[in-house]
Amino acid sequence: MTPLLSMQLRSFAAADPGPGGWQSVFDLAKAADAAGVDKVVVSDHVVFGERLDAYGQPELGGMAGGRQPTGPDGHWLEPTTLLSMLGAITDNLRLGNNILLAALRRPVILAKSLATLDVLTGGRVDLGVGVGWQAEEYEAAGLDFADRGGQLDHTLAVCQALWTSCPADFSDDRLTFSRIYLQPQPVQPGGVPVWVSGTVNPRAMRRLARFGAGWVPWGPDMGGDMAATIARMREAVAGFDRDPSDIGVVGTLPVVRTDDGVDLAATMEGVPALVDAGVTDFRAHLPIPDDPAAAHDYLADVVAAFRPAAGR
Secondary structure, X not given: OOOEEEEEOOOEEOOOOOOOOOHHHHHHXXXXXXXXXXXXXXXXXXXXXXXXXXXXXXXXXXXXXXXXOOOOOOEEOOHHHHHXXXXXXXXXXXXXXXXXXXXXXXXXXXXXXXXXXHHHOOOOEOEEEOOOOOHHHHHHOOOOHHHHHHHHHXXXXXXXXXXXXXXXXXXXXXXXXXXXXXXXXXXXXXXXXXXXXXXXXXXXXHXXXXXXXXXXXXXXXXXOXXXXXXXXXXXXXXXXXXXXXXXXXXXXXXXXXXXXXXXXXXHHHOHHHHHHHOOOEEEOOOOOOOOHHHHHHHHHHHHHHHXXXXXX
């Protein structure tokens, strides 16, 4: 797999940004596309309750020491809608979620929405999924938070059935249908690629083995010795009878900062080892200028440095 350079767009705000307040998201996406960045991803929250401290509890699916970037009244854009807008104004960027709470969506509607977006963007869509950490979000959707993993697996199974067969048949303990037509089908063979988020634990690794084109490490598996972490993931996936050699992995671009900003040359020195370890999607967290022209020039320099370091 060709190593990609990706970045996360800030699709949320602590308060209403007002008329035109989201234009910076569009400007940055267009600058990234023109500069040669490979992929952008956006976050997801449908609603919030008031117990945001749950984000810092790994036992609920959060991250130790983590803190939500907004209060419960923060403004979060719905990601599939946003990605549709971004797809219309870009030509080459892959468009993904980091991550979508797919279990909150009715599976047949999610399958239709993403298939449509994949067709309209010429096959540029990736679906990143996770179970989330917030019970209130599931309660507001009429779903059992304790069953969030089972609901996510069901959702992905329905989507893949509808994306890979037409007419499609499906049956599990939640839903049965036969000879159902979903058209148009996604452009990408096998349907929209699914990137599964989670730690190296049996439930997440079973999900990755069954559905995953790629893995989005979470919590303690996001940093540290990525070679060892990826080796543990591959061993776990192999235990579920899946060849892990074709599973992509998200990693963090190892940014080296100085008093003057980012040392691009030093940053890229860390890329080859991560490529050798198995990282295929390098998420870049960089001090990108606000001005669209300056953002383009800055990102073009990053891309020019990244590609030879990644062996492209």
